[in-house]
Amino acid sequence: MKEPSLTTPPAPATGRPRLSGSARWLRLFLGVSLLGGPLLAGSPAAPEPILTAPLSLPDAVNLAFSRNATVLRARKDLESTEGLIVQTRAIAVPKLVVSGNFKAVQPSDIDIVSFPAGSGLPTGLTFGVDKTWATGVELVQSLYEGGRIASSFRTARLSRAQALLNYQTALSDVILLVELAYYDVLLAQQQITVREASVDLLTHELADTTRRYDAGTVPRFNVLRAEVELANARPKLIRARNSFRIAKNNLVNLMGFNLPRETSEDIPLTLAGKLEAQPYTISLPDALQAALGRRTELQALRKAQALRNEDVITAKAGSKPSVQAYAGYEVHNSALHADVGYEIHGWVAGVGLNWNVFDGMATRGRVRQALAGLDRAAIDLDDTARRIELEVRTAFSNFIEAGEVNESEKKVIEQAEEALRLARSRYEAGAGTQLDVLSAQTALTDARTTSVEALHDYSAARARLERATGALTAGAAGTPPSQ
Numbered sequence: 001m002k003e004p005s006l007t008t009p010p011a012p013a014t015g016r017p018r019l020s021g022s023a024r025w026l027r028l029f030l031g032v033s034l035l036g037g038p039l040l041a042g043s044p045a046a047p048e049p050i051l052t053a054p055l056s057l058p059d060a061v062n063l064a065f066s067r068n069a070t071v072l073r074a075r076k077d078l079e080s081t082e083g084l085i086v087q088t089r090a091i092a093v094p095k096l097v098v099s100g101n102f103k104a105v106q107p108s109d110i111d112i113v114s115f116p117a118g119s120g121l122p123t124g125l126t127f128g129v130d131k132t133w134a135t136g137v138e139l140v141q142s143l144y145e146g147g148r149i150a151s152s153f154r155t156a157r158l159s160r161a162q163a164l165l166n167y168q169t170a171l172s173d174v175i176l177l178v179e180l181a182y183y184d185v186l187l188a189q190q191q192i193t194v195r196e197a198s199v200d201l202l203t204h205e206l207a208d209t210t211r212r213y214d215a216g217t218v219p220r221f222n223v224l225r226a227e228v229e230l231a232n233a234r235p236k237l238i239r240a241r242n243s244f245r246i247a248k249n250n251l252v253n254l255m256g257f258n259l260p261r262e263t264s265e266d267i268p269l270t271l272a273g274k275l276e277a278q279p280y281t282i283s284l285p286d287a288l289q290a291a292l293g294r295r296t297e298l299q300a301l302r303k304a305q306a307l308r309n310e311d312v313i314t315a316k317a318g319s320k321p322s323v324q325a326y327a328g329y330e331v332h333n334s335a336l337h338a339d340v341g342y343e344i345h346g347w348v349a350g351v352g353l354n355w356n357v358f359d360g361m362a363t364r365g366r367v368r369q370a371l372a373g374l375d376r377a378a379i380d381l382d383d384t385a386r387r388i389e390l391e392v393r394t395a396f397s398n399f400i401e402a403g404e405v406n407e408s409e410k411k412v413i414e415q416a417e418e419a420l421r422l423a424r425s426r427y428e429a430g431a432g433t434q435l436d437v438l439s440a441q442t443a444l445t446d447a448r449t450t451s452v453e454a455l456h457d458y459s460a461a462r463a464r465l466e467r468a469t470g471a472l473t474a475g476a477a478g479t480p481p482s483q
Helices: 020-029 057-067 071-093 149-213 220-254 282-292 296-319 362-408 412-428 434-469 471-477
Strands: 095-104 111-114 124-127 131-144 323-333 341-354
Touching: 057 071, 057 149, 071 149, 111 412, 131 341, 149 296, 149 434, 149 471, 220 434, 282 362, 282 434, 296 362, 323 362, 412 434, 434 471
Parallel strands: none
Antiparallel strands: 095 131, 111 124, 131 323, 323 341
8 A cells, every 4th residue: 555645745636616515625625735835835924915805714724724823733743753754764774884993002001921031032022002993884784673674664654644644633623613713703793783783773763762752742761761772782782893803813813814013903804705504414323424434533543553553563572682784894903013004904794683581571561561552542542432423423413403593593584574564563553662663673683693693503513513524634635544
């Protein structure tokens, strides 16, 4: 199987007419290189003109991919993993070692053998010289390391696959956060519209009641009641505007923008999207099956479990011999020649064997530690699978609820508007009261608010369900590395 690359993005995808479902983010993922590309080329910079132009949801996600701190950290983790992979494979790569030394001793520290005079032998025979030096270059290749060489290649492949899966998880999390923040801005914007309409209705009602009071057809109580209703509506409009400002700040922060200090409290951000209930159909069994098969968290834990198994192999290798072959060239001065510059040289080659027959039970301790880590990985995988199932069930239930609420609110606004029209007609004809009109106006405002919130909750619930089932990752990164 061809192992995944940290630097090569998936093949470009074809265009699509509509952003929906798991394919919604396909172009976004494929348009962002894992370690490069125009959007990922630099660190967060000054604000771009996109803030003053209508911002679509795909544009917001693209900006987050290039600037969001979580994505930037995840990319650095990828680079760090590549360095770890190089270290892991180093055991199988030949080592080239250059060495050299120089040593000088006091002449009196050299052994001298003396012979009796008249023996015909030298008066003194020196063993060694007072200055020695040596240099050489040696190539060392490990031939057998108790299984660690093959394990290093498997570990490198598993580490790379796990790093890519963790990166995809980070991207999916950022997509969800940006989606929710985008929907929050749209909700706050619509709530301002609803509250402004409510204030306009109550302002009109106050003006109409004041004219009636001036004409002597209604008591002062009606005017006071209209004033109180209008005064109660204005703080809700103020809060809606503040929620809009906060929601925009949150979205801009997720996109990684550094706003200038002179930026006003109300960020000049306009969104091109709108809240709408796009159809989305999936059964709970299909959602659970999709989540268990596509969630990158589970796939990364499976890689982690395989890595812990390699740790066991590496730990057991401590009780096995290691064999290295070496070849090189040495140059050193002669120990039997007084001239320190007199050198001898030549090729050297051989095979070395190291075997710790007894290491104080250190290997046994490392094996026990590695086996415990392997069991821990299995527990983590099982627990995460249950947690993901719970997450899917919860997201599915919330999505069903949001869909039912949204469906129930489709005609409520029309009914509330008609009720307000009838209440006004009855009031103007003398058959109704001001309380009926004010109650109808309150009901209309509540209906509009509930309708907007239902659309927001539906969109948010759908985004959470797609994240829970792994639809964002599956549509983005293609087929994950096999187990």
